[in-house]
Amino acid sequence: MMTSQTESHGSSIQHQTSSDQPSPTPPRGMRDWFRAAGLAVTLAVVAAGLGVGAVKLGTVYLGKQPDGSFIVSSGQRIEPGTIAFSGRPIDLAISPAGDVVAVLHKREVFLINATTREVIADSNRPLNASAAFRGIAWSPDGSLLVASTDQGFLKLFRRDRDTKTLKEDGVIRLVADGEKNPVPGGMAFTKDGQTLFVAAVNRNAVVELDVAQRVVAREHPVQNLPFEVRLSEDEQTLVVSNWGGRFAREGERVQLSDQIPILIDERGAAASGTISLVDRSGGPTRHIEVDLHPSSIAVKGDRAFVACALSDTVVEVDLTKGEVVRRLPITYANLKVAGSMPNALAIRGDTLYICNGGDNAVAELDLTTSAIRGFRPVGYFPTAIELTADGRFAYVLNTKGNGSVARTLMGQAGNAHDFQGTVSVLDLSEDLATETKKVVAHNRWKTPLSVPPLKVYQGAIEHVIYIIKENRTYDEVFGDLPQGNGDPKLCSLGETVMPNHRKLAREFTLFDNGYVSGTNSADGHQWSTQGLANDYLERFYVGYSRSYSDDGADPMVFSGAGAIWDAALRKNKTLRVYGEFCDDEKNRVVPEPKDWFEVWEDRQQQTGKFRFEAVTNIPSLQPHIHPNYMYWPLWQSDQHRADLFIEDYQRLSAENRVPNLMILSLPCDHAEGTNPRYPTPRAMMADNDLALGRIVEAVSKSPQWAKTCILVIEDDAQSGPDHVDGHRTVFMAISPYVKRQFVDSSFYTTVSMLRTIELMLGLDPMNRFDALADPLNLCFTDTPNLTPYQAVPANIPLDERNPSGADMTEADRYWLEKTLSLDWSKMDRADPYWLNRINWYSIHKGKIPYPDRPGDAPSQFDDPEEEAEIIRPNQVGISDDD
Numbered sequence: 001m002m003t004s005q006t007e008s009h010g011s012s013i014q015h016q017t018s019s020d021q022p023s024p025t026p027p028r029g030m031r032d033w034f035r036a037a038g039l040a041v042t043l044a045v046v047a048a049g050l051g052v053g054a055v056k057l058g059t060v061y062l063g064k065q066p067d068g069s070f071i072v073s074s075g076q077r078i079e080p081g082t083i084a085f086s087g088r089p090i091d092l093a094i095s096p097a098g099d100v101v102a103v104l105h106k107r108e109v110f111l112i113n114a115t116t117r118e119v120i121a122d123s124n125r126p127l128n129a130s131a132a133f134r135g136i137a138w139s140p141d142g143s144l145l146v147a148s149t150d151q152g153f154l155k156l157f158r159r160d161r162d163t164k165t166l167k168e169d170g171v172i173r174l175v176a177d178g179e180k181n182p183v184p185g186g187m188a189f190t191k192d193g194q195t196l197f198v199a200a201v202n203r204n205a206v207v208e209l210d211v212a213q214r215v216v217a218r219e220h221p222v223q224n225l226p227f228e229v230r231l232s233e234d235e236q237t238l239v240v241s242n243w244g245g246r247f248a249r250e251g252e253r254v255q256l257s258d259q260i261p262i263l264i265d266e267r268g269a270a271a272s273g274t275i276s277l278v279d280r281s282g283g284p285t286r287h288i289e290v291d292l293h294p295s296s297i298a299v300k301g302d303r304a305f306v307a308c309a310l311s312d313t314v315v316e317v318d319l320t321k322g323e324v325v326r327r328l329p330i331t332y333a334n335l336k337v338a339g340s341m342p343n344a345l346a347i348r349g350d351t352l353y354i355c356n357g358g359d360n361a362v363a364e365l366d367l368t369t370s371a372i373r374g375f376r377p378v379g380y381f382p383t384a385i386e387l388t389a390d391g392r393f394a395y396v397l398n399t400k401g402n403g404s405v406a407r408t409l410m411g412q413a414g415n416a417h418d419f420q421g422t423v424s425v426l427d428l429s430e431d432l433a434t435e436t437k438k439v440v441a442h443n444r445w446k447t448p449l450s451v452p453p454l455k456v457y458q459g460a461i462e463h464v465i466y467i468i469k470e471n472r473t474y475d476e477v478f479g480d481l482p483q484g485n486g487d488p489k490l491c492s493l494g495e496t497v498m499p500n501h502r503k504l505a506r507e508f509t510l511f512d513n514g515y516v517s518g519t520n521s522a523d524g525h526q527w528s529t530q531g532l533a534n535d536y537l538e539r540f541y542v543g544y545s546r547s548y549s550d551d552g553a554d555p556m557v558f559s560g561a562g563a564i565w566d567a568a569l570r571k572n573k574t575l576r577v578y579g580e581f582c583d584d585e586k587n588r589v590v591p592e593p594k595d596w597f598e599v600w601e602d603r604q605q606q607t608g609k610f611r612f613e614a615v616t617n618i619p620s621l622q623p624h625i626h627p628n629y630m631y632w633p634l635w636q637s638d639q640h641r642a643d644l645f646i647e648d649y650q651r652l653s654a655e656n657r658v659p660n661l662m663i664l665s666l667p668c669d670h671a672e673g674t675n676p677r678y679p680t681p682r683a684m685m686a687d688n689d690l691a692l693g694r695i696v697e698a699v700s701k702s703p704q705w706a707k708t709c710i711l712v713i714e715d716d717a718q719s720g721p722d723h724v725d726g727h728r729t730v731f732m733a734i735s736p737y738v739k740r741q742f743v744d745s746s747f748y749t750t751v752s753m754l755r756t757i758e759l760m761l762g763l764d765p766m767n768r769f770d771a772l773a774d775p776l777n778l779c780f781t782d783t784p785n786l787t788p789y790q791a792v793p794a795n796i797p798l799d800e801r802n803p804s805g806a807d808m809t810e811a812d813r814y815w816l817e818k819t820l821s822l823d824w825s826k827m828d829r830a831d832p833y834w835l836n837r838i839n840w841y842s843i844h845k846g847k848i849p850y851p852d853r854p855g856d857a858p859s860q861f862d863d864p865e866e867e868a869e870i871i872r873p874n875q876v877g878i879s880d881d882d
Helices: 432-443 474-478 499-507 521-530 535-540 564-570 596-605 638-654 681-700 703-707 750-761 810-821 832-844 864-868
Strands: 015-017 042-047 051-056 083-086 091-094 100-104 108-113 131-138 144-149 153-159 166-173 184-189 195-200 205-210 215-221 224-231 237-245 254-257 260-263 274-279 286-289 294-300 303-308 313-318 323-329 342-348 351-356 361-366 371-377 380-387 393-401 420-427 463-469 509-511 575-578 588-590 611-613 661-666 708-714 731-734 742-744
Touching (some): 091 131, 091 393, 100 131, 144 166, 195 215, 195 237, 205 224, 224 294, 237 260, 274 294, 286 323, 294 342, 303 342, 303 351, 313 342, 351 380, 361 380, 361 432, 371 432, 380 535, 393 535, 463 521, 463 750, 474 499, 521 535, 521 564, 521 750, 564 575, 564 750, 575 638, 596 638, 638 661, 681 832, 703 708, 708 750
Parallel strands (some): 184 224, 463 661, 509 742, 575 661
Antiparallel strands (some): 042 051, 083 420, 091 100, 100 108, 131 144, 144 153, 153 166, 184 195, 195 205, 205 215, 224 237, 237 274, 274 286, 303 313, 351 361, 361 371, 380 393, 393 420, 588 611, 708 731
């Protein structure tokens, strides 16, 4: 195995060729999973405490498969990347000489030898920031490499003529100190290398730079959120894609995207996409309507081709006339549902090469016939493509690579942030028909889809209650249940903290092979409600320099195909939403509390001191939200949320008006570290557990129970370790039609749950992810059991306080200081690396060390300077032997 390491502010990024990766350790548990042979078997398992059930043993787990491919969190299969490395990359650029490929990684750039396809030792150079959403370019002579950062400056690297390695060469700032981050993105050099143009998203402009003087020469205004800039072949025109489209006219509906007003439709999604043609000689700039989310641009002659990710099209524009001449759909055969997400382009001759982020493939389009010739498989969500000079090879960067497998491939417990990015090297001479068959199979485009012949899918279910929680893994909650595939050492919550979760799993069905598709709340809530994370989200994951829209506050994160509530409303289904996609910055508690305990006391005493106000930015959702049920902040306990839901539900039940679809946020299992203004992490998770139990009990004792299914999932599982994969999570179905005392080990993801909702309520799929997903199956029976559920009380006080004052140990003080050092201003601003360890310490009272891999570095959202010192528990008085 070839490895290359670099120290960047204390971080260490390991690069390895995927062909040499070790196979993952088979999942532990009481069953023989027959993974090596890849066998599909059915075995009757006598599960202690769960009775007897026929369990289809999992033929698929998330991660590396016996044939070397990977199953990723979307449920798709991918080919392994040719070049794999830890972390999440975003862009690449081939040097003019063609000898190296530069990769823009989260916190650095590094070089790949184009001949050996290995990462060049000691080529890693720090960005001193996170990477921007896009932007890396070589000067025409290959001497200078420029990279965009999420802090608003460009980082420069000079390539040494003798050693051919990179040396840091300063920065260029696009705005004066103190001005708002311009969010630089795509860039283009003039042929003489003297001028560099940079798309500045937050300035709605292209910044022109004098490279020799390293200063801003001028700005060229364009329209909303410029993504990329290209030069026409005569270099007289700048061609700029405007991700957010045209400016809104008076009276049109808008929503802010990081303070920039974006034209939206009734679902809250961006409703326009444009390109701007800037005349460098000073003539008027022309703006041309294209399709939604225009991103990458390829120029050939007098034509520009623009990838429009949210419309699944490439739009061809005549640069002379300034008009659209063709719209080229990027889809396979008759598969018309949305989700290809074309977002990066390369062109050679009459062939356009298109990175389809949603298909994990590169499409080849014949420009003479407008036909898609075929597809070539790459890694998880490709975001950049460049061709070699001879046109034989394509280098494709996959931002999610092989999935979150960086630890599990080494036999370690996984976390959803354990990305292994990849670069695929495509030999374009290989038979395209054969390659297309792989892509078709990996995406299941020809797999016959059938609705399981079950009563739940034939009208027996009229009410679905969809509960979305926050951040826990399967092993954290169920890891010590002998009936499931768990690791007891990772079961930090278990019976003491989560008795209702475990009772529900024992009385109904335990799912031990269910996964979230998202990674954190920003993409997790989109997956949970829309069945995908769009191109904007996947690109901004690296830096989040504009917004973190877990709550629908940024119109750029929405799918043009709509969310599950849109699907329900289109079919005239009734709807009620509790907290989900309510804006955490507009939600209010009046008056503002001093701490959680003050609000808790108000609930206990029923004094009515505080008023809760929930607000959504989504026009179509506004009539359907509960006005007092907040998603965030966590001043509102999950007991209060359960109070509001149960009161509402019982009223609607008595009136026989229970909605067809009810969506609830139950977020308190997120926890707030050892912050003294909140309860202990385990108390907040116990609060979440009891709220779930109370809700299920109330519904199960209603007349509507006979026609109800409750589905429970986390939006993401980023906060805990899991021995199978960091996406494995709490995954539940609760209904009279759910088998009792059963274990279902079928492979399911978030989109499987969404497909289940759609089939139960007769809704149309939203996009290709849920359209092609398998719904829940083995867990259901046609013989209902109407026995209601009885919630069990919490085992610990829900208002348990974190240590303070004289009661604190040295370790307590350390973790309190670490808690208070984190950014709690908004959801997930607190670096999950540290929050996970804070929660673990608090729950285990310092007696069990966090399951780290030696050499781990905190590098999710923390500042680079923070990475210089990695403090382990035994450095604050806690021995690894305790």
